[in-house]
Amino acid sequence: MTRRLGNSAAASDVVQDTFLRVYATSANAEIASPAAYLFRVADNLAIDHMRQEAARARVIAADPDQEDVPSREASPERALDYKQRLEVLNAAIAELPPKCREVFLLHKYDGLSHSEIGERLGITRSMVEKHVMKALAHFRDRLAGLLD
Secondary structure (H helix, E strand, O other), X not given: OHHHHOOHHXXXXXXXXXXXXXXXXXXXXOOOXXXXXXXXXXXXXXXXXXXXXXXHHHHHHHOOOOOOOOOOOOOHHHHHHHHHXXXXXXXXXXXXXXXXXXXXXXXXXXXXXXXXXXXXXXXXXXXXXXXXXXHHHHHHHHXXXXXX
C-alpha cells in the first residue's frame, strides 16, 4: 500500500480505515469472501485517497501564492539518501551475470514482455522468467537493509 500511495502515513491511514469499515460491515452482514472484500475495500479507499490528493494538488496549482503549502522539494538528507540507494541499486544491477542483467533491463526499463525478450535474445520464455526471478532475488538480498 505504501508503494501505491507514495508514503507510509497515507498507507497507514488507508489500512486503518479499511479495517474499521470491514469490522463495521462484518457486524451487520455475512461476507461470502472476507479476503476479497477486504482487498476491494482497501483498493477503493486507496483510489479515493489518490483522487483527494489529485484534487488538492489542482487547488494548490491554481493558487500558487498559498504560504502554508509545504515544499515539494526533497530535503538535502532525503536527496542524499536517494542518491546512496540509487548507487547501491546500480551496483546490484552491475553484479548480475550479463545475460540476467540484459533480461532484467529489457523487462524493467524497456518494458518488454517475457515473450518479446525471449524472441529478441533467442531464449525461451521460461528462461526469461528464471532470469527475472534471479535478478529480483539478488536485489532483495542486496537491498534488504535499505528498504523501509
